[in-house]
Amino acid sequence: MPADTSITAPASIPVPPGRSALTEPTWVRALLIGGALLFLALFLLLPLVAVFAEALRRGFGAYWLALTEPDAVAAIELTLIVAAISVPANLLFGVAASWCVAKFDFRGKNLLITLIDLPFSVSPVISGLIYVLLFGMNGLFGSYLRDMGVQIIFAVPGLVLATIFVTFPFVARELIPLMQEQGSDEEEAALVLGASGWQTFWRVTIPNIKWGLLYGVLLCNARAMGEFGAVSVVSGHIRGETNTMPLHVEILYNEYNFVAAFAVASLLAMLALVTLVVKTALEWRFGDELAASRH
């Protein structure tokens, strides 16, 4: 254990070697570090390990079988389809919203930012419920939709809508502070030099925000593929048709098919791990080009 060099003091204030007034005795530090690590190991690491251990309990053969079974494949495909629609939709929204919020001053801006964040404070179950109330059989537009022959609830459109709702703020909330901080000087310079609006956007703004954009999309995608509560309400749980991966995990688990449930869950856990690795790499490498890592 290195001596007391741990304080993040500015370089101009050297921390004296040996016992300092600004840190705790070694035994206290060891105790606190030990306590924190034990807590994290028990509460965070162990569940993650358990997913893979349970998935491989009957060996690789059973694991592979569970992943290649038709219903599982259909669930994986559906998850990819839903994410492929909802993530670009929220990406487009995030860029548009942050452009108008960060580049212009107008009345009601703070209200708009609050409303954009609203879906984060709504329970996932309520996020699904609101679409059932609108488009479900007994919903506000239910009979109208039935006459038109359009099905939204218990079908893919409902899954997409619910997923868009829960992942709504991710891109916007990363881009807004980033673009606010960057200001519009560079864009104004480009316009003065004769660039068109679109040229300015593609050649000046996008290069400036690309890492923040990727960061927001990454988190948005992780949530879109892993969302459970909201899609569970609108899905109807039709095997092979409206079951996304998390819903398939639930069905398998409730059927006591634990190996298969954990096998599908392990794919989602890997997605989470990849997300964490890329996210951390972005924060280390491009930390000063992200809003999220600058507090």
Add this chain to the structure above:
Amino acid sequence: MVAAADSDGALAGKGGAVTVRAPVPLFRKPSILPGFGLTLGFTLSYLGFIVLVPLAALIVRSSGLGWSGFWSAVTTPRVLAAFEVSFGLSFAAALTNAIFGFLVAWVLVRYDFPGKRLVDALVDLPFALPTAVAGIALSALYAPNGWLGKPLNELFGMKVAFTPLGIAIALTFIGLPFVVRTVQPILQDLPAEEEEAAASLGASRFQTFCSVILPAILPALVTGFALSFARGVGEYGSVIFIAGNMPGLTEILPLLIVIKLEQYDYAGAAAVGTAMLGVSFVMLLILNLLQQWMRSRHAR
């Protein structure tokens, strides 16, 4: 429609640039950047279609019951019990997170140890791991024959899965990063001078912690607590597997909404949902006021 909004925006942009003499703009400050109309129009329509109209449907649907109908729908013993379970256990979990989240943030900011960056990255796991995965993993761990459930049961006679304790553990898992990520940056930016001053005035390390560090951190800690609490009340996926879901004992509010929906009791589901949003909103308001009060006391 979008194209029209675009040209409007471009016109407004040019007009804005010309009329610089207007000192107080009515709606927005002039700018030479284009695209205001397009982006604001798109943002507002998308926000309205995805978020505002559906949320309004929730209110409309539950107001269809009338005040007395709404009241009787949300005060049945089963709903009240679910309120108690959801809010009570979320509170307990948020409190646990406030303590351990602070500990984790403290250790990550103040001390050096091998693998620190890895641990720092791991803290975000509950944000990244799908809730259903967390749910079945925790449930397998704490089941009576699970890795943790078995020793806890044999050594202490403790049952975790399918009891309120199990729910609290799932909510602790979900809420931890909120506290760590709110406290961490504040702790990082805490000026060393204040602690040096305290030390040079003869304060012990413990005294410095209690009267210099803690008051400065407290507002962030309360924010983290509130975020963790709010997340816990709405949480569904990670809880239902470990909860056991016995009405009145381990049935959480979001599950009750799902059950009502499955019984096609749309109005009842909407009423419980509205009440849940209402109570969470009032609680967050109280916490916000508390926080402002603390900030004003600790004004620098």
